[in-house]
Amino acid sequence: MLSKSQAKLFFISGTLLFTVLLLILTVDTLRQVPIQTRESNLSEEVKRGKLLWDKNNCMGCHTIMGEGAYYAPELTKVYDRRGPEWMKVFIKDPQAMFPGERKMTKYNFTDAEINDLIAFFKWIGEVDLNGFPAKPTLAVSINSLPTSVDNSSIPQPAKFKSLCMACHSLSGVGGKVGPALDGVGRKFNSEYLHKWISNPSEVKPGTAMPKLELTEEEKNEIVKFLGAI
Amino acid sequence: MKYKSQKVAYWFFATCMLLLSLQIIYGFIMGFARIGYDGLHEFIPFNAARATHTNLLVVWLLTGFMGAAHFIIPDESGREIYSVKLAYIQLVSLIVVGVTAIIGFHLNWWEGRKFLEIPRPLDFLVVINVLTFLFNIGMTVWKGKKFSTTGIVLYLGLLAAALLYLPGMIYFHNQTLDSYFRWWVVHLWVEGVWELIMGSILSYLLIKLTGVDREVIEKWLYVIVGLTFLSGILGTGHHYYFIGTPKYWLWIGGIFSALEPLAFLGMALFAINMYRKSGRVHPNKASLYWTIGCAIMSFVGAGFLGFAHTLPQVNLYTHGTLVTAMHGHLAFWGAYAMIVLAIISYALPLLTGRKLWNNMTSLLAFWISNIGMLGMTGAFAVAGIAQVYLERKLGMDFMVVQREIEVHFIGLLFAATLFTIGIILYIYNFIKFGIPSDEVLLPEDSSDDLQFLNENA
Numbered sequence: 001m002l003s004k005s006q007a008k009l010f011f012i013s014g015t016l017l018f019t020v021l022l023l024i025l026t027v028d029t030l031r032q033v034p035i036q037t038r039e040s041n042l043s044e045e046v047k048r049g050k051l052l053w054d055k056n057n058c059m060g061c062h063t064i065m066g067e068g069a070y071y072a073p074e075l076t077k078v079y080d081r082r083g084p085e086w087m088k089v090f091i092k093d094p095q096a097m098f099p100g101e102r103k104m105t106k107y108n109f110t111d112a113e114i115n116d117l118i119a120f121f122k123w124i125g126e127v128d129l130n131g132f133p134a135k136p137t138l139a140v141s142i143n144s145l146p147t148s149v150d151n152s153s154i155p156q157p158a159k160f161k162s163l164c165m166a167c168h169s170l171s172g173v174g175g176k177v178g179p180a181l182d183g184v185g186r187k188f189n190s191e192y193l194h195k196w197i198s199n200p201s202e203v204k205p206g207t208a209m210p211k212l213e214l215t216e217e218e219k220n221e222i223v224k225f226l227g228a229i
Numbered sequence: 230m231k232y233k234s235q236k237v238a239y240w241f242f243a244t245c246m247l248l249l250s251l252q253i254i255y256g257f258i259m260g261f262a263r264i265g266y267d268g269l270h271e272f273i274p275f276n277a278a279r280a281t282h283t284n285l286l287v288v289w290l291l292t293g294f295m296g297a298a299h300f301i302i303p304d305e306s307g308r309e310i311y312s313v314k315l316a317y318i319q320l321v322s323l324i325v326v327g328v329t330a331i332i333g334f335h336l337n338w339w340e341g342r343k344f345l346e347i348p349r350p351l352d353f354l355v356v357i358n359v360l361t362f363l364f365n366i367g368m369t370v371w372k373g374k375k376f377s378t379t380g381i382v383l384y385l386g387l388l389a390a391a392l393l394y395l396p397g398m399i400y401f402h403n404q405t406l407d408s409y410f411r412w413w414v415v416h417l418w419v420e421g422v423w424e425l426i427m428g429s430i431l432s433y434l435l436i437k438l439t440g441v442d443r444e445v446i447e448k449w450l451y452v453i454v455g456l457t458f459l460s461g462i463l464g465t466g467h468h469y470y471f472i473g474t475p476k477y478w479l480w481i482g483g484i485f486s487a488l489e490p491l492a493f494l495g496m497a498l499f500a501i502n503m504y505r506k507s508g509r510v511h512p513n514k515a516s517l518y519w520t521i522g523c524a525i526m527s528f529v530g531a532g533f534l535g536f537a538h539t540l541p542q543v544n545l546y547t548h549g550t551l552v553t554a555m556h557g558h559l560a561f562w563g564a565y566a567m568i569v570l571a572i573i574s575y576a577l578p579l580l581t582g583r584k585l586w587n588n589m590t591s592l593l594a595f596w597i598s599n600i601g602m603l604g605m606t607g608a609f610a611v612a613g614i615a616q617v618y619l620e621r622k623l624g625m626d627f628m629v630v631q632r633e634i635e636v637h638f639i640g641l642l643f644a645a646t647l648f649t650i651g652i653i654l655y656i657y658n659f660i661k662f663g664i665p666s667d668e669v670l671l672p673e674d675s676s677d678d679l680q681f682l683n684e685n686a
Contacts, residue, residue, distance in 0.1 A: 004378075004444055007451035014455050018462040025463075025481070029409065029474050037405045037473045047402045057334075057341035060276020065472045066549030067408060068343055070616075071263070071275045073627040074549055101628060102262075103270045124404060130479065132471030134545045136624030176626050 037127045049120025052113055061104070064124060066132060072104065076133060079125040084118050085162035089212060091117065096210040098177075154228055157221040163212055164222070170229065178209060185227040193223045230579045232303040234310035236665040239580050240320055241296025242573045246656050248289035248327075249566075253649055255282040260645060263631075263638040277334045280346040284334075286561060287344070288327050291390075293569030294426050295320075298366050298383060300576050301433050305380030306373025311365050319361045326354045342407065344415045345397050352398050359391045378447040379432045382454060386425030393417050405473035412468040419565075420464060420531075424457040424492060427527070427568045434520045434575055435500060439507035440679075446503060453495045460488035467539045471548055479541040486539040490532030493564070500524035509679055513578060515591040519571035522599065526567055530559030530606070546621045551613035551634075559606040570655065581662045582669030590658045598651025604644025612637035 002010075033039070053059075059068035064075050078087065090097045091114050094104035109117070156165070167177035174180075188196070195202075197219055200209040214222070230236070258269060258278045267275075303310055310316055330347040333339075340348050347355070370376070370384055397414035401407040432450045436443055466482025500521050511517060534556040538547040547553070574591065578584055585591070612634045619630040 002448065002452070004448040004451065007448045007455065008378075011451045011455035011458070015458040015462070018458055022462050022465065025477075026409075029469075029478075030406075032475045033403065033405050033409075033473065036475065037403055039403060042402060050402060050404060050407075054341035055339055056337060057276045057280060057339040057346055059341060059343045060279045060346070061274075063549040065404065065408065067472070068549070069276070069279050070549065070551050070554060071259075071279070098628070102265075102631065103267055103274075105270075105274050105276075127405065127473040129471045129473055130476055132545060132548060134621060136622055138618075138622045139624035176629065 038123070041123055041126065043119065043123075045116045045119035046123045048113075049116035049118070049123075052109070052117055053120060056107060065127075065129060072102070074133065075121060075124075076129070077125050079118070079122045082166055083162045084122075085159065086166045087118050087121070088114055089163065089210075093210075099208055099210070101208075154225065157218070157225050159214060159218045160222050160225055167209075181226065182229065185229050188226075190223045190227050193226050194219060197222060230300075230576075230665075230669060231671065232309050233667060233670060234313045234316075235300050235303050235576075236580060236667075237310060237313055237316045237320075238296040238300035238576060239665045240317070241292050241299060242576070242659075244320065244324060245289045245293045245296065245569060245573070246659055248285050248292065249652065250656065252282055252285040252289065253645075253652060255279075255285065256645060257642070257649075260638055260642045264635050264642070273335060277337075280334050280339075281331050283344055284327075284330065284346060286566075288323075290423075290561075290565045290569060292320075292323065293573070294387065294423075294430075295323075295362055297426075297430050297569070297572045298362075298387060300572065300580075301383060301430070302366055302369050302373075302380055305375070305377040305383075305433070306370050307375050308369065308373050311368035311372065315361060315365045319358060319365065322354070322361075323358050326351055326358060342397075342411055345411060349398070352394075356391075356394065359394070363388055363391055377443070378450060379429050379436070379443075382425055382432075382450060383429035386422045386429060389422040389425070390418055393422060408472045409469065409474060412465055416465045416468055417462070419561075420461040420489060421458065423565060424461070425454050427523075427564055428453050428457070428496065430568050430572050431496065431500065431520065431524065434516065434571055435503045437575065438511045438513070438517050438520060439503050440509040440511075441503045441506050449495075449499045449503075453492055453499060456488075456492040456495055460485050460491060464489045467541075467544065470541050470544055483539070483541045487536065489539075490528065490536050493528040493532030497524045497528040511679060512584070512586045513575060514587045515595065516571055516575035518592065518595045519567055519574050522595065523563060523567035523571050526559065526563030526599065528563070530556070530561075530563035534559055534606070546617050547613070550616045550621070551609055552617060553613075555606055555609035555613050558609060559602060562602045573659070577659065577662045579669070580665040582666050583662050585658070585662060588658070590654050590661075594651050594654035594658060596651070597654065598648050601644050601646070601648025601651055605641055605648060608637050608641035608644055612641070 053064075058064075058075075061069050061072035062075050063070065063073075066074065066076070082090070091107070091109060093106055095106065156170075164181070165174040167175040168179065168181045169175060170181055172180075184193075192203075197212070197214065199211050200207045201211065255273075255278050258273055259275060259282065261267070262270070262275055262278070269278075273281075299310060299316060330351050333348060333351075334346065338348050339346055340352070366384060366387070370380060373380075393414055396410045399410060401410070428450055432446050435441065436446050463481055463485040466478040467486040469478035469482055501524070504517070504521055538544055538552050538556060578586060615634050615637070616630055619625045619633060620627060
């Protein structure tokens with residue numbers, strides 16, 4: 001049977017061996033990380049964005065690269081999922097975007113700070129994470145309701161694409177928070193639609209739809225588009 | 230107790246009780262926020278509650294380890310603590326730093342990296358504090374009459390824990406490297422050097438409670454800590470699967486983390502075997518329950534549940550979900566909270582001279598808190614698995630899934646209430662023991678509380 005001194009030798013030699021191996025692997029990892037994380041894109045904005053991310057303990061609710069708390073959405077691919085326009089509007093007043101839902105603190109970031117944060121998310125989204133987050137293998141297009149009109153041929157206004165589509169869907173593509181917009185132009189006239197997107201809670205108090213900052217021109221463009229689908 | 234200065238340990242343990250109570254309160258704040266009752270959001274947003282909850286855990290466990298060291302090291306080195314005054318200064322300053330950090334969290338003052346949330350200036354104070362502690366205990370060991378393996382392994386564990394805090398203080402602009410070295414602190418603590426501390430406290434308790442020959446117990450201590458490092462050091466790789474580090478970590482992390490349960494399995498088998506070989510009937514049954522319970526629950530929580538989601542193929546879907554919270558709760562409870570509660574249960578009668586060994590309260594505290602924690606683990610497991618399938622497999626929206634799994638958090642809150650009742654009973658018992666007294670200065674073996682089986686036979 002093993003003696004105490006043999007057991008001690010096992011402990012010491014094992015610890016030394018595996019410590020050395022960890023150090024060797026660390027050296028190699030440090031060599032490879034700049035390529036895998038596209039460190040050349042790590043601009044000053046990204047650095048400032050990361051500092052903001054840390055300084056406000058965003059990881060205390062969100063996860064990034066799968067690390068953090070599990071109270072708020074995973075943000076690794078948020079740049080692809082939401083786009084910069086939506087993120088700008090959201091960060092300015094998070095609760096306005098999801099009224100009555102789980103709350104996020106309003107941080108009163110300046111526009112420059114918001115740009116830094118978005119730059120950070122863009123950079124994170126481009127890091128090669130060995131396949132994380134995984135594609136949802138069982139995803140079925142739950143949202144793809146049959147529609148009489150194919151709307152994909154009509155070009156979408158820029159703001160519609162970046163803001164409205166984050167919550168609403170068209171022909172089964174888009175967000176799932178608000179109702180699908182297929183055929184909405186046949187249900188409502190353009191005057192009503194204009195009033196609705198200008199100030200939703202005035203038309204329907206308590207609605208979950210936020211009041212978005214849009215110029216008159218952008219509103220008209222969206223209403224015209226909605227009328228055509 | 231044999232040495233007057235062991236009394237210091239009592240105040241460390243009392244601090245533990247206080248911090249544990251606060252930790253539970255913050256746990257409830259988060260539990261309620263998850264089912265929609267987030268009325269405290271303006272004052273205690275979720276990120277502050279969460280950081281307070283985890284940091285309090287770390288601080289009360291470290292305080293417990295320090296208390297254990299102040300109790301065990303004099304006994305194992307055969308002398309008084311080097312400086313009792315320094316020990317008190319260190320405890321008070323630790324509390325001051327801790328309280329400052331927690332108030333800071335509520336004022337949005339952060340370093341903001343998971344588990345290492347405390348702001349940088351406080352990091353330096355922690356380092357000074359821990360160095361003071363290591364100096365004091367180190368001098369006690371150094372000037373001691375004897376060197377025991379248990380004492381040395383305990384000291385090594387504490388020293389290594391302090392050293393490993395340093396890589397967490399380097400700033401990286403690259404999130405991947407930031408995370409890489411953050412795990413050197415977090416992983417190498419809880420799946421490395423803390424197991425040294427836990428193993429040595431376990432050894433000490435088994436030597437005292439079972440009376441099995443020290444040489445036999447300490448031999449197994451070496452084997453177990455050997456297994457810990459054999460698997461745990463490269464097991465760090467399971468945190469390097471999906472953070473922008475090379476693909477070979479999937480292999481290395483996968484293989485070595487699969488070996489990690491071995492150390493915990495070894496610990497459980499070792500504790501049970503030593504108990505069977507026991508040559509004495511120790512009157513302190515409560516302490517024996519916590520000791521054996523710790524060895525078993527650490528295998529279930531840290532070993533088995535850790536293994537359950539550590540394979541890269543599984544982790545690809547479970548990474549960053551409530552499955553981690555499921556494993557985290559039972560692992561910390563089984564491995565570290567229970568060992569601290571075990572050494573407190575063992576030390577209290579010796580420190581205070583009150584022989585409240587096996588009253589109903591102390592045994593109920595053991596069973597109720599453990600059943601409560603298993604219930605909480607179950608609730609997290611169901612919520613986590615549902616989240617994995619709905620969000621990660623079906624691709625549903627995060628918030629839609631969160632609403633779907635809210636019901637499991639009601640279950641969690643019920644189990645947490647049961648757990649809290651157990652802890653309240655434990656603390657009630659702790660208070661009933663009263664404060665330590667100099668009148669009980671005598672070695673345990675010379676009291677007539679112990680019964681030796683061979684004498685009775």
